[in-house]
Structure formats: structure tokens, C-alpha cells
Amino acid sequence: MKPSSPSDFDELLGQPPARRRAWLFILPAILGLILLVVGVALKQGYFIRRVNLNFYAPTADGISVGTKIKLLGFPVGAISGVTFVPASAGQPRRVKLQARVDAEYLAHIPTGSLARLAQEGVIGEHVIEIVPGSDNARPVAAGEAIELKKEGGLGGLASMVETRVMPVVDEARVLLGTLNDERAGVKPVLADVRGLLASAGTTAQRAENLLEQSEAKLGNLLGDGEAAMKSARMIAGATDQRATELLDDARSVLKNAKTISEDGANIVRDLKSAAPGLLDDGRSAAADASQIAHGAKQSWPFRLLVDDAPAPPSLGVDTGRVLPAASGAAK
Amino acid sequence: MKRLAIGLATVALLAGCAGSRTDGRPPLAQRVADLGKEGQAAYFKGDLSRARHLFELALRDARQIEDSEGVAAMSINLARVLRESGEPGGWASALAQLEQFPEWQRGVIPSRLAAEIDLLTAVLLADGGRADESLARLAVLREKCAADCGLSAGIESLHARLVLERGDAQRALDLADVALARFQAHGNRLELANLLRVKGEASLALGDPATARQALEAALATDKALAQPAKIALDLQALADTALAAGDRGAHAHYLARLAEVRRARAGAPPR
Numbered sequence: 217m218k219p220s221s222p223s224d225f226d227e228l229l230g231q232p233p234a235r236r237r238a239w240l241f242i243l244p245a246i247l248g249l250i251l252l253v254v255g256v257a258l259k260q261g262y263f264i265r266r267v268n269l270n271f272y273a274p275t276a277d278g279i280s281v282g283t284k285i286k287l288l289g290f291p292v293g294a295i296s297g298v299t300f301v302p303a304s305a306g307q308p309r310r311v312k313l314q315a316r317v318d319a320e321y322l323a324h325i326p327t328g329s330l331a332r333l334a335q336e337g338v339i340g341e342h343v344i345e346i347v348p349g350s351d352n353a354r355p356v357a358a359g360e361a362i363e364l365k366k367e368g369g370l371g372g373l374a375s376m377v378e379t380r381v382m383p384v385v386d387e388a389r390v391l392l393g394t395l396n397d398e399r400a401g402v403k404p405v406l407a408d409v410r411g412l413l414a415s416a417g418t419t420a421q422r423a424e425n426l427l428e429q430s431e432a433k434l435g436n437l438l439g440d441g442e443a444a445m446k447s448a449r450m451i452a453g454a455t456d457q458r459a460t461e462l463l464d465d466a467r468s469v470l471k472n473a474k475t476i477s478e479d480g481a482n483i484v485r486d487l488k489s490a491a492p493g494l495l496d497d498g499r500s501a502a503a504d505a506s507q508i509a510h511g512a513k514q515s516w517p518f519r520l521l522v523d524d525a526p527a528p529p530s531l532g533v534d535t536g537r538v539l540p541a542a543s544g545a546a547k
Numbered sequence: 548m549k550r551l552a553i554g555l556a557t558v559a560l561l562a563g564c565a566g567s568r569t570d571g572r573p574p575l576a577q578r579v580a581d582l583g584k585e586g587q588a589a590y591f592k593g594d595l596s597r598a599r600h601l602f603e604l605a606l607r608d609a610r611q612i613e614d615s616e617g618v619a620a621m622s623i624n625l626a627r628v629l630r631e632s633g634e635p636g637g638w639a640s641a642l643a644q645l646e647q648f649p650e651w652q653r654g655v656i657p658s659r660l661a662a663e664i665d666l667l668t669a670v671l672l673a674d675g676g677r678a679d680e681s682l683a684r685l686a687v688l689r690e691k692c693a694a695d696c697g698l699s700a701g702i703e704s705l706h707a708r709l710v711l712e713r714g715d716a717q718r719a720l721d722l723a724d725v726a727l728a729r730f731q732a733h734g735n736r737l738e739l740a741n742l743l744r745v746k747g748e749a750s751l752a753l754g755d756p757a758t759a760r761q762a763l764e765a766a767l768a769t770d771k772a773l774a775q776p777a778k779i780a781l782d783l784q785a786l787a788d789t790a791l792a793a794g795d796r797g798a799h800a801h802y803l804a805r806l807a808e809v810r811r812a813r814a815g816a817p818p819r
Contacts, residue, residue, distance in 0.1 A: 350733065531587065531590060535704045538637075
């Protein structure tokens with residue numbers, strides 16, 4: 217029998233007409249939603265094969281479940297668990313960090329690689345950066361462990377300045393105060409000695425010459441007081457009791473001078489050894505400061521508002537000669 | 548069914564909210580990155596004129612947004628393209644390009660990029676025959692890179708090259724040997740090939756064609772592995788010279804034929 221009206225079709229399909237029309241809209245919508253969910257899941261990496269990798273760190277400061285793991289700047293995984301490891305034979309207390317890492321990147325992490333806890337800018341998130349070891353080593357296998365070293369952020373820098381730099385500055389301040397103090401410093405002592413020597417005769421005059429030389433040495437704080445003392449003792453053997461007393465005073469002066477010069481030398485040495493570190497730290501601080509905006513951009517909620525593209529890498533440098541122009545290098 | 552549809556829609560919305568934003572970067576920053584990548588692709592395909600055009604566009608955009616890293620990287624890339632373009636005075640154009648990089652931006656770019664600018668400047672000075680200036684820059688750079696900034700193989704390679712170009716073949720050979728021993732395991736392969744080429748040329752100058760040929764063949768193998776046509780041509784030219792010095796006319800002709808083929812291919816001509 218041939219259907220003669222739309223209602224006949226509805227009856228043939230066994231559906232009430234309004235309900236059938238509704239399905240025409242609902243079914244595509246459901247299919248679209250399913251595709252959307254699958255797409256989002258793909259984007260989120262739910263279908264990426266991940267394997268376990270462990271890190272051992274001295275503390276869990278700055279690390280939590282979800283902390284990102286990066287390899288050469290690429291996010292390759294995240295921390296999935298943080299557990300305390302009690303001290304055992306030969307090993308101190310440590311923290312074990314379980315991580316889920318994209319399996320495809322394992323081939324690029326040789327055994328012997330290290331990890332470091334870094335911060336994306338001063339106020340950015342903490343991330344664990346894997347520093348690959350030698351390319352000749354075999355790649356790490358799933359479940360293997362990597363040692364994690366920590367780097368100080370802004371707090372660490374401030375602590376380092378306080379513990380390493382401030383003592384040097386304090387010591388320098390005390391030394392300068394001593395040298396400049398007109399009452400208790402070196403200059404008045406030398407002046408007293410010179411006054412006493414004025415009445416000590418020819419031998420004393422030689423001792424005065426000696427002291428003048430010593431004073432000159434004191435001027436640059438690095439003189440050799442011991443040599444002067446040796447000469448002074450030889451002179452003392454041939455002079456009277458007065459001169460001996462004077463030379464004892466001179467000896468104490470020279471001893472003080474030697475102590476001060478040693479202090480000065482030590483401080484100079486400390487400053488010299490600390491200077492490169494301080495400069496490096498200064499550069500780091502400057503770099504951090506210049507990256508504050510970058511770090512902020514990486515952190516929620518700013519990253520939702522601004523997100524910049526990574527800088528394109530350079531081609532590097534080739535130091536070899538180039539083909540002469542006659543060879544037609546360019547197309 | 549209605550409940551299912553609402554549930555799916557809710558899940559989709561929540562998943563979307565949970566996802567981090569991966570696009571929507573500032574257009575110019577994105578454009579710098581894209582142009583840089585396209586330029587690199589063109590460079591590695593040997594299309595230097597297109598690479599130059601793309602790097603110029605990227606550099607202009609990076610300058611507009613004061614993207615210091617982008618400006619540094621694109622300046623380096625553009626300088627390399629200008630240097631390798633084969634145009635007369637290419638080194639001078641490249642040097643001028645690098646000198647345009649603002650001094651104030653050096654403090655905010657990664658030290659590796661700054662070192663690359665310094666090294667490339669030294670290379671360009673060497674290309675222009677200004678060996679003294681190049682050596683002076685190299686000495687400063689070597690101090691900066693005392694703890695190996697990743698460019699040490701390049702620094703030593705340029706040093707050996709400059710010494711060779713000054714005529715001290717024995718010292719150039721010694722420098723190349725020391726550097727090869729130091730960087731053989733983990734050095735930049737392009738620079739290892741450069742060092743091998745210097746070693747070959749120095750050996751040839753010292754009258755030792757056998758060692759020269761061995762080093763140049765090793766350089767050629769590396770350059771072929773890296774697919775560097777310009778370097779392959781240099782290696783073949785040096786090998787032809789070495790064969791001639793050794794009195795091996797057959798090998799000389801063989802290398803010259805291979806060199807001609809590479810040159811024709813580079814110029815876009817069909818093979819014979």
C-alpha cells in the first residue's frame with residue numbers, strides 16, 4: 217500500500233511526529249558533543265602513553281603533585297606522587313617523586329641525566345627541568361630514578377646574600393673603622409713610639425728608621441712585618457734597656473699591623489673569591505627581574521590573559537669558511 | 548535523552564575550562580615565531596633567498612614588540628644567510644646586520660645567544676680578512692666561555708682556521724688536533740667537520756697529503772651526514788687539491804667531477 221500523507225509516514229516509522237523531529241536535532245548535537253569531548257581529551261593528552269619515572273630530591277619544597285617536568289623546555293610530564301623515604305644504609309632521608317612522563321621522550325633522556333628544580337621567573341611556577349646527560353649513554357627505562365638538585369629562587373638568593381656577603385661587608389666596615397679611628401687606631405701608636413725614640417740615641421735612630429719603613433708598609437696594609445721584626449730584634453741586642461722597651465712597643469705595633477694586614481689580605485681574598493659569584497648572582501637577579509613579566513605570564517591567572525610565543529631559535533654559528541661567490545651558493 | 552545531552556554538554560564545557568589556553572597568543576609574537584620557523588625550514592632546504600625574506604620579516608616584527616630574544620635570533624639567522632648567500636661583500640652585510648643589534652638588549656637575552664652574536668662577529672671579521680680583530684674577540688669570548696658555553700668547539704675551530712690563514716700550518720694542525728680530541732665525543736658535528744677540514748688543509752700545507760686526505764674524507768662523511776651541500780663542495784675541492792699534491796691525477800679528476808655535480812645541483816641545473 218502506498219502512503220498518501222505525512223501522517224501515514226509517521227505511522228509507518230512507528231514514532232509520533234514531534235518526537236521524531238526532535239531527534240533530528242538532538243542526534244547531531246550529541247554527535248558533536250562526543251566529538252568535542254574526544255577532541256578535548258586528545259588535546260589534553262589523555263591518549264598519550266605515559267610511563268613512570270622517579271626522582272629523588274633532598275626536600276619536597278616547591279614540589280607538589282602536578283608540578284610540570286620539562287626536557288629542553290618541552291613539557292614532557294608531571295609529578296604524580298610525593299613520598300618520604302626514610303634513611304637507609306648509606307642514604308640519608310630523601311623524598312621520592314613519582315612522575316608520569318610521555319613515553320616518546322624517554323629515548324631522549326640518557327642515564328646519568330640530572331634534574332633540577334627551577335622557577336619560571338621570580339613569581340612563576342616551579343618546574344622540574346631534566347638536564348640530559350651524555351648522548352652515548354643508554355636511555356633511561358621506565359621506573360628508573362633520576363637525582364634532583366635544587367636551585368634557590370629569589371628567597372635563596374636573599375639568603376645567600378645574607379650569609380655570604382654581609383659578613384664580608386661587616387668585616388670590612390670594622391677594619392676601616394679601626395684604621396680611621398684617631399684615638400685607638402694604628403696612627404696614634406706609631407706617633408707615641410716615634411716620640412719615645414726621639415730620646416734613644418743613635419741606635420734608637422736606626423730603630424726609628426726601621427719603624428718608618430714599617431709605617432710605610434702599614435700604609436698599604438700588606439707589608440712584611442716579620443722581616444722588619446727580625447731586623448728589630450738584631451738591633452735590640454745591641455742597645456740599652458730603654459731601646460729594648462721601645463722595640464717591644466714597636467714589636468707590638470708591628471704585630472698589630474701584621475694582624476690588620478692579614479685581616480685586610482683575607483678580606484681582599486674573600487672579596488676576590490666572592491666577587492665572581494656575586495656578579496653571577498647579580499646577573500641572575502637581573503635576568504630574573506627582566507623575566508618577572510614572563511614569569512607572571514606563565515602563572516595563573518595571567519597566562520589566561522596573555523600568552524606569548526616562544527622565541528624562535530637561532531641557526532647557531534658556523535665558523536667554517538663559506539663557498540666563494542663564484543661557486544654560486546645562493547639560489 | 549535530554550538528561551544525557553545536558554550531561555555531555557556539561558562535561559564538554561568543564562573539560563574546556565580545565566584545559567590550558569594554547570592559542571590566542573599576541574599576533575605579532577606568534578608571527579615572529581612562525582616566520583622564524585618557516586625561515587629555518589627554507590634555510591635548511593637551501594632556499595636562501597626565501598629564508599632571507601622570512602628572517603627579515605620576522606626581525607621587523609620582533610623589533611616592533613621589543614622581543615629581544617627574537618631580535619637576537621633573527622639577526623643571527625639573517626647574518627648567516629647574508630654570509631652564505633655568495634654575494635660579494637656578504638660578510639660585510641652580515642656584520643652590519645649584527646652590529647645593528649642594540650647594546651642594551653644584550654643584557655636581557657640569554658648568555659648563549661649573546662655568545663653566538665660574539666662568535667659570529669668574530670667569524671665575519673675573519674671572513675673579511677680582519678684577523679687581528681677576530682682573534683681579539685675570540686680571546687674575550689674564550690674567557691667568557693671558560694666553563695664551556697656550548698660554543699667551545701666553534702671557538703677552537705675558528706682559532707685554528709685563523710692561525711692557518713696566517714700561514715702557521717703546524718700550529719693550526721696542533722690546535723685542530725687538540726680540539727678534535729677534546730670535542731670528538733660530544734662536540735657540534737658541524738664544527739667537528741670544520742676542524743677536520745682545517746686539519747686536512749694544514750696537513751696538506753705541511754706536505755702530508757695522506758693525513759690530509761684522511762681528515763678531509765672524515766669531514767666529507769660528516770658533512771654528507773649533515774646534508775650540507777656548501778660544505779660538501781668545500782671538502783671535495785680540498786680533496787681534489789690533496790689528490791693533485793699527491794700526484795694522483797685519477798683521484799683529482801674524480802673529486803673534481805663530483806664537485807662539478809654538486810655545484811650544478813646547487814645552482815639548480817640538471818645533472819649531466
